[in-house]
Amino acid sequence: MEIFWLLILAFMLTTYVVLDGLDFGAGIVYLFFSKEEKDKEVIIKSIGPFWDGNEVWLIAGGGVLFAIFPVLYASAFSGLYLPLTLVLWMLIFRAVGLELRHLVDNKLWKQTWGAAFGVGSLMLALLFGIALGNVVRGVNLGGVENGILKYDPAYFFTPLWAKDFSPLNQHPGVIDWFTIILGVISVITLTIHGANWIIFKTNSGINGSLRKWSFRLSIVLVVMMIISFIAWLKVRPDALDNFYETPILWLSLITVVVGLAGMLRVQSFKKDGMAFLFSTLFIVGSFVSTLLALFPKFLPSTNDQVPALDIYNTTTTEYGMRISVVWWTIAIVLVGFYFYNLHRTFRGKLDEVEYH
Numbered sequence: 001m002e003i004f005w006l007l008i009l010a011f012m013l014t015t016y017v018v019l020d021g022l023d024f025g026a027g028i029v030y031l032f033f034s035k036e037e038k039d040k041e042v043i044i045k046s047i048g049p050f051w052d053g054n055e056v057w058l059i060a061g062g063g064v065l066f067a068i069f070p071v072l073y074a075s076a077f078s079g080l081y082l083p084l085t086l087v088l089w090m091l092i093f094r095a096v097g098l099e100l101r102h103l104v105d106n107k108l109w110k111q112t113w114g115a116a117f118g119v120g121s122l123m124l125a126l127l128f129g130i131a132l133g134n135v136v137r138g139v140n141l142g143g144v145e146n147g148i149l150k151y152d153p154a155y156f157f158t159p160l161w162a163k164d165f166s167p168l169n170q171h172p173g174v175i176d177w178f179t180i181i182l183g184v185i186s187v188i189t190l191t192i193h194g195a196n197w198i199i200f201k202t203n204s205g206i207n208g209s210l211r212k213w214s215f216r217l218s219i220v221l222v223v224m225m226i227i228s229f230i231a232w233l234k235v236r237p238d239a240l241d242n243f244y245e246t247p248i249l250w251l252s253l254i255t256v257v258v259g260l261a262g263m264l265r266v267q268s269f270k271k272d273g274m275a276f277l278f279s280t281l282f283i284v285g286s287f288v289s290t291l292l293a294l295f296p297k298f299l300p301s302t303n304d305q306v307p308a309l310d311i312y313n314t315t316t317t318e319y320g321m322r323i324s325v326v327w328w329t330i331a332i333v334l335v336g337f338y339f340y341n342l343h344r345t346f347r348g349k350l351d352e353v354e355y356h
Contacts, residue, residue: 001315001318001321001322002311002312002315002321003311004321004325005064005068005069005311005315005321005324006295006296006311008064008328009061009064009065009068009069010287010288010291012057012060012061012064013057013061013287014283014284014287014288015057016054016057016058016061017128017283017287018193018280018283018284019050019054019057020051020054020055020057020058021125021189021190021193021194021283022047022054022190022193022194022196022197022276023047023050023051023054023121023194024121024122024124024125024190024194025121025125025190025191025192025193025194025195025196025197026043026044026046026047026121026194026197026198027094027117027118027120027121027122027194028118028121028122028125028187028190028191028194029043029191029194029195029198029210030043030044030114030117030118030121031115031117031118031119031121031122032118033195033206033209033210033213034206036205037110038205039204039205039206040110040114042198042202042204042350042351043198043202043204044098044101044117045202045350045351045353046197046198046201046202046204046350047197048098048350048353049342049345049346049350049353050342050343050346051098052095053338053339053342055091056335060331060335064324064328067316067320067324068315068316068320068321068324069298069311069314069315069316070314070316071154071309071313071314071315072298072299072309072314074154074155075141075154075155075156075299075309075314076299078155078157079139079155079156079157079158080131080134080158080174082160082174083127083130083131083160083174086123086127087124087127087128087131090120090123090124090127091120091124093116093119093120093123094116094117094120094121094124095120096113096116097113097114097115097116097117097118097120098113098117100113100116101113101114101117122187125186125187125190125191126183126184126186126187127183128186129179129182129183129184129185129186129187130174130175130179130180130182130183130186132182132186132290133167133176133178133179133180133181133182133183134158134174134179135294135298135299136182136232136235136236136239136290136293136294136300137167137172137176137178137179137235137236137300137302138236138299138300138301138302138308139156139158139172139299139300139301139302140156140158140170140171140172140301140302140303141153141154141155141156141299141301141302141303141306141307141308141309142154142155142156142301142303142305142306143155143156143157144170144303144305144306145171147305149305149306153306153307154309154313154314158172158173158174159173159174160173160174160175161173161174161175161176162176165177167179167235168234168235169302170302170303171302172302177231178231178232178235181224181227181228181231182228184224185221185224185225185228188217188220188221188224189221189279189282189283189286191217192214192217192218192221192263192279193276193279193280193283195210195211195213195214195217196214196263196266196275196276196278196279197276198210199211199214199272199275199276200272200273200275200276201349201350202349202350202351203349203351204351211266211267211275212267214263214266214275215264215266215267218260218263218264218266219264221260221263222260222264225256225260236300239293240293242292242293242295243292243293249292252285252288252289252292253285253289254285255281255282255284255285255288255289256282256285256286256289258278258281258285259278259279259280259281259282259283259284259285259286260282261278262274262275262277262278262279262281262282263275263278263279263282265278266278295311296310296311296312297309297310298310298311298314
């Protein structure tokens with residue numbers, strides 16, 4: 001049952017990154033690449049019918065953590081309390097910006113709330129990338145100091161940053177040079193993803209410019225991915241052990257490479273949706289590869305005294321896992337029906353769709 005629920009959680013979180021990630025990317029494009037009001041309006045229309053529904057996957061993923069992996073849920077939300085609070089505020093900030101922007105037909109009003117939407121999206125992309133960096137790097141479970149545990153073995157506290165800004169210490173901060181690298185990769189990836197979505201769903205006047213920027217950012221992304229791979233092996237020398245033990249897992253990394261290769265061809269695609277397909281493939285491949293590298297761990301430990309939190313020592317009871325299957329099945333059928341009808345209703349270009 002643990003493997004089954006790990007697959008469910010991976011599916012829900014990957015879906016969230018793909019769907020709400022395009023919203024973050026659209027917000028970043030809005031902030032940096034749209035100059036005229038008509039282009040700003042089209043960008044918002046491209047995500048208008050979808051963005052609040054896309055956030056459901058984050059709530060649902062949190063629900064699975066709470067119900068099936070309660071120890072992990074409690075540990076992560078207590079140890080990363082401050083950054084997760086920042087995520088919550090940015091989610092609110094972004095949503096308020098989107099909802100309030102259209103209420104008053106005033107230039108300053110629209111600029112203010114449009115900036116809230118853009119900045120909130122940028123910060124969320126950065127924070128989620130940094131969060132992934134913390135998971136990959138590990139945390140000081142038990143708060144071990146001088147060989148003594150300060151907390152229960154399942155818990156930890158991570159400050160925003162440590163004095164030396166290094167991920168190699170036993171007491172790293174949330175922000176260090178490694179997590180910043182992954183944060184920057186997250187921002188670049190979701191910017192490309194959002195730009196590809198705008199190209200796919202609109203006939204905006206900036207689509208030609210977005211194709212050029214998507215290509216340029218994809219080159220930067222290739223460089224950053226190489227840097228991050230080297231940094232990952234520096235921080236976690238055992239990062240590829242699962243791949244060596246089970247060679248078929250290398251297929252997930254091939255998916256990442258294929259996604260990147262497709263993203264580099266954005267300017268040559270005749271169908272607007274192709275670039276979005278490849279950026280989706282890249283995100284899915286990257287996320288799955290990371291999970292496979294960590295398996296069966298959820299959260300590695302940076303000390304030798306406390307074992308990592310994994311899919312076996314963080315789960316609820318067998319009965320809890322079995323009964324949750326029933327409720328999850330009902331919920332996923334309803335969510336699937338909702339998303340099918342939503343995307344069927346708003347298929348095609350959305351330039352003429354009203355969003356208020």
